[in-house]
Amino acid sequence: MRRCLSIWSVAAILLAAPLVASAAAAEDPLKICLDEDRPPLSVHRKGKPDAGFDVLLAQAVAERLRRPLAIQWFESRLDEDSSPQLEANALLSDGRCSLVGGYALTQDSLVVPGMKTARLPDFAGATRDDRRRRVALGVLAPSQPYIYSPMTVALGPKAKGRKIGDIGDLAGLRLVIESGSLGDAILMTFDKGRLIDSITHLVPGRDDLLGALERGDHDATLIDLARFDAHRAAHPDTAITASGYYYPIGANRGYVGLASDGALIEAVNKALSALAAEGRIAEFGRQAGLTYLPPREPAILGDVWTKIIQR
Structure with missing residues (x-):
């Protein structure tokens, strides 16, 4: 009799072990790295609640995975030894997080x-x-995309109401752009340089691109849509208006993790699919003041520079 009880006790322990492991995994926080200063995608300010589209989405994904969320905030830097790709890889490879949000999928x-x-x-x-x-760096692996991030033409007060259906419609306007940016490459190479003489270059990080446009010093710029959304949220009475035009070559954004963590990427993809089907991802965009556009094909953008030069 004692032997039977002993056998049943061992069996009970063995059956319970997976449940204990599962419960432990559920308590393991889902660590997601987000840029602390990228409104309206993600914002972290001392003394204020964390905010932004990517914050709302991260909370929902963690909830779907039944894991508590832990956000690792970081600050991007620009130098010859760094890039968004290397920053994300370093954070992931160092174990600071398992996913980096808002990653451009190219x-x-x-x-x-x-x-x-x-x-x-x-x-x-x-x-x-x-x-x-x-x-030491690893190999990156993307999730499926959850938002499309294009560039848009923003118009200064003197160009309000100008119809823009193509980059060529900017002819005759005083254009302003940040040197070395994607927008700079697009404008400078358009139609074999047709717009060059009307372009003024500003230094990123030193000159105020949208401030110059606001003052009426220039008529139009080509800017990331989320950055324009952030300006409008911070300046509700802005004189800058949206043209409604989106440059046809844009990138989707999603999560990126390490290729060695394929099970997590698969689980996150299932969560993103469910949230998208329920309309919750689009709702997060509205709550954050973001112009939400659903992902587009191709999911991962190819050679951007060749596409721009060939247009």
Whole structure:
């Protein structure tokens, strides 16, 4: 009799073990890295609640996976040793998070990095040693996209009401653009340089692109749609207006993780599909003040620069 009880006890323990492991996994936080200063996608301000489209989406994905959410905030930096691809890879490879949100899904951003190591971007909780050390990089793997991120033409007060259906409709306007940006490449190469003489270049990070357009110093610019949304939210009385035109070459955004974490990417894809089917992702966009556009084909954008030059 005692032997039978012993056998049943062992069996009960073995059957319970997977349940215990499952419960432990459910308690493991879903760590997602988000840029702290990319309104209206993600915003982290001291003394204020975290906000933005990607914050709302991250909360919903974690809820679907039945895991608590832990956001690792980071701050992008621009130098010769860094890029959005390397920053994301370093954060993931260092275990700071399992996913990076709001990642532009292009072939260039998903290739195996040419560098073996990279520095971490500044992140919440970083120490002096963290800012100095280099991280061995892994291979990135994308989730399915959850939003389409195009560029749009924004019009200054003197060009209000101008009909824009193509880049060629900008002819005759005083154009302004940040040097070295994607918008710069588009405008400078359009129709073999037809717009060059009407373009004024500003230095990113030093000159105020939208401020110059607001003052009426220029008539139009080509800018990321989310950045324009952020300006309108911060300046409800802005004199800058939307043209309604979207440049036809744009990138989807989604999550990116490490290729070695394929099970998580698969689970996240299922969550994103369910949320999209319920209309919740579009609703998150409205709540965040974002002009939400659903993902478009191709899911991963190919050679952007060749496409632009050939137009």
